[in-house]
Amino acid sequence: MYSIELKAVTKSFNGHIAVKNLSLKVPEKSIYGFIGPNGSGKTTTIRMIMNILYPDHGEIRLFGKKRTGSCLDRVGYLPEERGLYKKMKVKDLLKFHAELKNGNNISKEINYWLERLALEKWANQRVETLSKGMTQKLQFITTIIDHPEIIILDEPFSGLDPVNAEVIKSSILELRSQGSTVIFSTHDMHMAELMCDYIFMIYQGEKVLDGTLESIQDKYGSDTIRIQSELGMESIKDIQGIETINDYGQMQEIRYSKDTDTQKILAELMKRTKIKKFEITRPSLHDIFIRIARPTEIEKENA
Amino acid sequence: MRKILILTKREYIAAVRTKSFIIALLIAPIFMGGSLIVFALFKDKVEVSDKNLVVIDHTGKVAESLLSAAEFRNKNEIWDTVSGKQIKPAYHIQILEPNAENPVQQKMELSNQVRNKHIHAFMEIGPDIIHPGENPDMSRLKYYSENSLMDEIRGWFTLPVNEQIRKIRIEELNLENDSIQELFLWHNVEGLGLIKVDERTGIVEDAKQSSIVDAFLIPYVLVLLMFLMTMMTAVPLLSAVSEEKVERIAEVILGSASPFQFMAGKIIGSVGVSLTVGMVYIVGGVFTLSYLGYEHLVPMDVLPWFFIYMILNVIMIGAFMAALGSAANDIKDAQNMQFPAMLPILFPLFVMMPILKEPLSAFSTSISLVPIWTPMLMVMRQSTTVTIPLWQPILGLIGVLLFTILSVWLSGRLFRICILLQGKRPKISTLMSYAMKG
Numbered sequence: 001m002y003s004i005e006l007k008a009v010t011k012s013f014n015g016h017i018a019v020k021n022l023s024l025k026v027p028e029k030s031i032y033g034f035i036g037p038n039g040s041g042k043t044t045t046i047r048m049i050m051n052i053l054y055p056d057h058g059e060i061r062l063f064g065k066k067r068t069g070s071c072l073d074r075v076g077y078l079p080e081e082r083g084l085y086k087k088m089k090v091k092d093l094l095k096f097h098a099e100l101k102n103g104n105n106i107s108k109e110i111n112y113w114l115e116r117l118a119l120e121k122w123a124n125q126r127v128e129t130l131s132k133g134m135t136q137k138l139q140f141i142t143t144i145i146d147h148p149e150i151i152i153l154d155e156p157f158s159g160l161d162p163v164n165a166e167v168i169k170s171s172i173l174e175l176r177s178q179g180s181t182v183i184f185s186t187h188d189m190h191m192a193e194l195m196c197d198y199i200f201m202i203y204q205g206e207k208v209l210d211g212t213l214e215s216i217q218d219k220y221g222s223d224t225i226r227i228q229s230e231l232g233m234e235s236i237k238d239i240q241g242i243e244t245i246n247d248y249g250q251m252q253e254i255r256y257s258k259d260t261d262t263q264k265i266l267a268e269l270m271k272r273t274k275i276k277k278f279e280i281t282r283p284s285l286h287d288i289f290i291r292i293a294r295p296t297e298i299e300k301e302n303a
Numbered sequence: 304m305r306k307i308l309i310l311t312k313r314e315y316i317a318a319v320r321t322k323s324f325i326i327a328l329l330i331a332p333i334f335m336g337g338s339l340i341v342f343a344l345f346k347d348k349v350e351v352s353d354k355n356l357v358v359i360d361h362t363g364k365v366a367e368s369l370l371s372a373a374e375f376r377n378k379n380e381i382w383d384t385v386s387g388k389q390i391k392p393a394y395h396i397q398i399l400e401p402n403a404e405n406p407v408q409q410k411m412e413l414s415n416q417v418r419n420k421h422i423h424a425f426m427e428i429g430p431d432i433i434h435p436g437e438n439p440d441m442s443r444l445k446y447y448s449e450n451s452l453m454d455e456i457r458g459w460f461t462l463p464v465n466e467q468i469r470k471i472r473i474e475e476l477n478l479e480n481d482s483i484q485e486l487f488l489w490h491n492v493e494g495l496g497l498i499k500v501d502e503r504t505g506i507v508e509d510a511k512q513s514s515i516v517d518a519f520l521i522p523y524v525l526v527l528l529m530f531l532m533t534m535m536t537a538v539p540l541l542s543a544v545s546e547e548k549v550e551r552i553a554e555v556i557l558g559s560a561s562p563f564q565f566m567a568g569k570i571i572g573s574v575g576v577s578l579t580v581g582m583v584y585i586v587g588g589v590f591t592l593s594y595l596g597y598e599h600l601v602p603m604d605v606l607p608w609f610f611i612y613m614i615l616n617v618i619m620i621g622a623f624m625a626a627l628g629s630a631a632n633d634i635k636d637a638q639n640m641q642f643p644a645m646l647p648i649l650f651p652l653f654v655m656m657p658i659l660k661e662p663l664s665a666f667s668t669s670i671s672l673v674p675i676w677t678p679m680l681m682v683m684r685q686s687t688t689v690t691i692p693l694w695q696p697i698l699g700l701i702g703v704l705l706f707t708i709l710s711v712w713l714s715g716r717l718f719r720i721c722i723l724l725q726g727k728r729p730k731i732s733t734l735m736s737y738a739m740k741g
Contacts, residue, residue: 047723050557050558051561052554052557052558052723053723072558072559073559075558076558077555077558077559079551079554079555079558081551081554082551082555083547083550083551083552083553083554083555084552084555085313085317085552086550087317087321088317096309096313097559099309100306100309100310100556100559100560101559102305139555142555143558
């Protein structure tokens with residue numbers, strides 16, 4: 001059973017195709033990560049699912065049925081750009097959003113989530129008195145206050161400090177464990193790797209990745225080595241068989257060509273420096289993202 | 304419908320719970336009738352310092368009477384009879400012989416004295432004032448001051464001067480003043496309403512005297528009230544919607560409600576606010592008039608029409624304003640749009656006088672049937688003392704209803720598209736296309 005199904009959906013704005021022939025199936029109770037560079041079509045896809053934008057072609061189904069107004073009451077949506085009525089009191093605002101979604105046990109849920117996200121002291125304060133981080137958390141609560149069956153979060157972690165990001169992350173996992181299906185878009189590849197059951201990448205309006213992290217990594221094979229050495233980046237330069245190097249300062253991630261013998265790379269490195277770590281691994285989501293989204297030489301020339 | 308009601312409730316509470324709403328509720332009528340109130344409050348606060356006046360009398364016969372008139376006034380008319388306090392300035396008149404050789408020089412010197420505040424004003428009595436000849440310039444009364452149009456003294460001079468001229472003419476004719484007093488009796492034509500039968504008692508009621516209150520004040524107040532409520536509730540939707548668009552609140556709401564529900568919630572919220580304001584003013588007004596014994600001034604037969612038209616007016620204008628607000632790219636855009644958008648609402652105020660003067664004219668009838676102006680102008684015509692044929696308000700109502708439906712439908716289409724458009728300043732042609740094609 002799928003919570004959301006997109007069938008050959010296309011959307012264009014003034015001749016520019018934002019989403020092209022996109023098909024997607026989001027299984028029930030899964031966490032589905034939407035990744036892609038800025039302007040690739042993530043938000044447009046989400047807005048079409050929410051019926052805020054209408055697709056030019058294709059079909060979108062929720063809960064296995066054609067989408068209706070009452071279907072959307074079972075979906076919580078956190079837009080990328082946050083917006084709350086600043087003059088309203090926190091509790092009144094949550095009540096308003098819960099009522100809009102036809103929520104039950106509103107007071108109980110409001111108290112639970114305010115406490116869960118450490119906002120209970122601010123319950124009777126106006127939204128405009130909250131800090132940015134607190135506002136972000138409040139916006140998250142407005143999205144999930146009625147316990148929706150589908151939760152769509154557009155960049156839920158942007159602008160949050162690690163502590164608050166952790167709180168939101170655990171809340172998302174809690175909601176999933178209670179039966180909600182979660183879709184979130186993010187630029188945080190590490191978070192996507194850790195949290196998502198499925199990852200979908202859209203690039204220039206087209207689907208370029210869709211599946212579990214493992215299946216995606218399998219597709220790209222084990223062509224990556226993570227190295228930690230005393231000399232760092234200096235020791236890796238000009239070694240035969242290395243195609244690209246990602247320098248993270250304390251660690252370097254290299255991609256080697258198919259026919260290269262990794263033992264030879266290790267031997268060469270050992271001649272040059274003292275090796276602390278040499279790990280042959282599959283490419284990270286970050287690396288895969290860069291490989292897809294990095295402009296090609298032709299695009300660079302045309303730019 | 305449930306979502307519309309929830310959104311309406313939020314809009315209504317957000318509007319009426321603010322201090323600014325309470326303040327506006329109190330201040331708005333003061334602003335609207337401000338000049339009248341200020342005039343009433345300060346009418347007794349006049350400058351009471353002495354006024355030195357100079358009169359150049361080319362006849363040599365008229366000015367003397369002004370001295371006694373001023374003396375009488377200074378003794379009897381400038382003091383409050385109860386407190387004995389001076390409430391008006393005293394007039395001190397000096398009569399100057401005309402300078403026959405250089406009259407311009409004389410008036411120049413007097414003008415300079417006025418500028419230097421040595422005297423307040425001077426008056427020149429023309430040589431032919433008693434028996435006007437062919438040259439009208441010789442028989443004029445000329446009053447020179449820095450603000451002669453508004454100066455009360457100019458008006459005061461009129462009566463004693465004319466009485467003296469009349470007296471001289473009577474004396475020249477050798478007539479007895481007392482025997483010809485009836486010659487100067489003047490009769491005005493009284494304005495009366497129509498005779499009618501009291502529906503309850505069946506008794507024929509005598510016609511009532513027409514007053515400025517019936518003919519002008521009641522229509523004026525009702526139109527101003529509707530204008531005030533449109534300005535307080537429908538017009539602010541433009542900036543409110545654009546603000547919610549800019550602050551991205553709109554997208555959050557659209558995650559839970561359709562654009563039409565969102566817009567409808569805002570408009571119906573405004574209707575609620577305008578009904579609240581209307582009830583406060585109308586009920587307050589009716590209660591006050593009844594308390595003061597003027598309940599006959601309340602146009603009870605017009606009030607239901609007033610509320611029906613007011614609701615439709617707020618919906619019609621509110622939908623239009625919400626659509627414009629959704630098209631605004633930022634707050635500055637919204638501010639720029641506000642004035643041109645308000646012009647059609649202001650129009651009925653410009654045509655008030657010709658319509659009040661002739662409520663049944665072809666101009667008044669046709670213009671009050673233009674849907675966007677019908678609410679204000681039809682109520683204005685209905686509240687005059689003239690009977691408007693019943694088909695006119697009914698036809699007007701049908702027109703307004705249809706136009707309101709069209710306005711909401713077009714605005715809804717525009718709103719749905721524009722509310723999510725960011726960074727684009729749509730042209731009028733684009734907006735028209737959005738509204739027509741959806």
